[in-house]
Amino acid sequence: MASDKPRFRFTVSATDGKARAGQIEMRRGTIRTPAFMPVGTAATVKAMKVEDVRASGADIILGNTYHLMLRPGAERIARLGGLHEFMRWNRPILTDSGGYQVMSLSDLRKLTEKGVEFRSHIDGSKHMLTPERSMEIQRLLGSDIVMAFDECPRADRPMKEIAESMELSMRWAKRSRDGFASGQEHASRSALFGIQQGALNQELRGQSAAALREIGFDGYAIGGLAVGEGQEAMFGVLDYAPDMLPEDAPRYLMGVGKPDDLVGAVERGVDMFDCVLPTRSGRNGQGFTWSGPVNLRNARHKEDTGPLDEKCHCPTCTNYSRAYLHHLHKSGEILGAMLLTEHNISFYQHLMQTMRDAISAGNFADFAKGFRLNYLANKA
Incomplete structure (x- = not known):
């Protein structure tokens, strides 16, 4: 990797209404935005070779912390040269924090202030995932864009639970920032994104955005959507949520979506996307x-x-x-x-x-x- 390339630099080159076109410059390459990241859950974009993923026009792919920590293991991947070397992808990789997958294991996990204790869906082995451990795993993988550890509650949960969950995620966001910074060598060449939560509630979304801005991140994700609320409700949140986030940082809508979802979200100011839909379909x-x-x-x-x-x-x-x-x-x-x-x-x-x-x-x-x-x- 050339040392003269920036660690992370986001530039907006054109706007049309709220829609933005630009680029993210990183040491492993430039990401054109709006960007769609193919999902490489287990160190592979299912049914595709990496050279074909690149030939499609993809500038960046996503790796899954939860699945990779269980198999083959983050420490093993590190010994094998990191995720880029392991899967032969030499451009940027964003890794999610593992929080969403762990939270979906409602009958196999225990949530506390410290983090989440859960049992593997593969072999039943017990694991503890905390903000600090999530940062360590993503560091071992060699991620270029690291995601803060958060909780993602369903939108139909009682508002009190959603508020408590958002507040917990913001405390975890601060711990994620501290844990990320502790890996100085990795932090010097990678980026950290915070994740806005608050389900469908505008006030909670605003509180979450304010907390994230105070902590400070390279980019900001909009989490807690595309979890069954429907397109109309999702667009209702996107009418205001991106505007709550810094204009000079990329905005990433997690887990979205269908082609018409992407167009509607770009209209509302979103810059980055990922979804399993094109590969699963x-x-x-x-x-x-x-x-x-x-x-x-x-x-x-x-x-x-x-x-x-x-x-x-x-x-x-x-x-x-x-x-x-x-x-x-x-x-x-x-x-x-x-x-x-x-x-x-x-x-x-x-x-x-x-x-x-x-x-x-x-x-x-x-x-x-x-x-x-x-x-x-x-x-x-």
């Missing part, structure tokens, strides 16, 4: 196109010699027909998952590039209107 026979999602298992495609998406130039659309993709998925062939996943990741990256171009050209509103007209009206 690829394994399940669903492809995303500019004319809406397509179910390749549907019999209507069995003799269709056309490409999945005529506007797409990815290897899948260039070389294979809908009929062949239909056959692969009906037959349960692994190649079907590989080809459709490659297309979906390419489509998401093409969508992000198109949004960056529209913001820079000052016609994002027209793009968004046209996108929704075609995407939502022509579901196949």
Whole structure:
């Protein structure tokens, strides 16, 4: 890694309404924003080689702290040269804190002020995850963008519980900042993001944002959404939540989402995204196109010699027909998952590039209107 490159520098190069186009410069490379990060849960973007992920246009991928700490283990990955060397990805990696996965194990975990004690879903072994341990794991992995440890309650919990959870997450955010700084060598070449919580409550979101700003982070995530509240409620929060966060730092909406979610969130000032949807859908026979999602298992495609998406130039659309993709998925062939996943990741990256171009050209509103007209009206 070249030492003359910045540790972390975010620049907004164009705005159109609340939508922003820019870049994050880091030692392992530049991340163009708005950015979509393919999810590499277990040191792999499922069904894809890293060179194909890069060829799709991805500048950064996401790794999962919870899964990697359990298997193969953070210490083992460190001995093997770190996550970048382990999976042969030489560009930036963002690692989540593990908090979301641990919180989803409601019957296998115990929450205290210190952290979360839980049992592995793999073998039942007992583990303790604290803000300090989460920072240590992400340091061992060699993460470029580290996420603060937080709790992510469901939006339908009583408001008192949501408020207490948010306050706990803010105390953990301070401990995460201190734990991150204690690893001086790693902190000198990586970045730390805080996570805003507060579910669907504007007042709690404001309190959370104020606490995070006081602590100080390189970037700020909007957490606690895309957990079953629906698009309308999510957009309701995004109408104000990004504005509560610093203008000179990237805003990252965690775990989102469908293509129309991304367009709506960029309209509201979000810069970064991740979601398992394009890879999961690829394994399940669903492809995303500019004319809406397509179910390749549907019999209507069995003799269709056309490409999945005529506007797409990815290897899948260039070389294979809908009929062949239909056959692969009906037959349960692994190649079907590989080809459709490659297309979906390419489509998401093409969508992000198109949004960056529209913001820079000052016609994002027209793009968004046209996108929704075609995407939502022509579901196949």
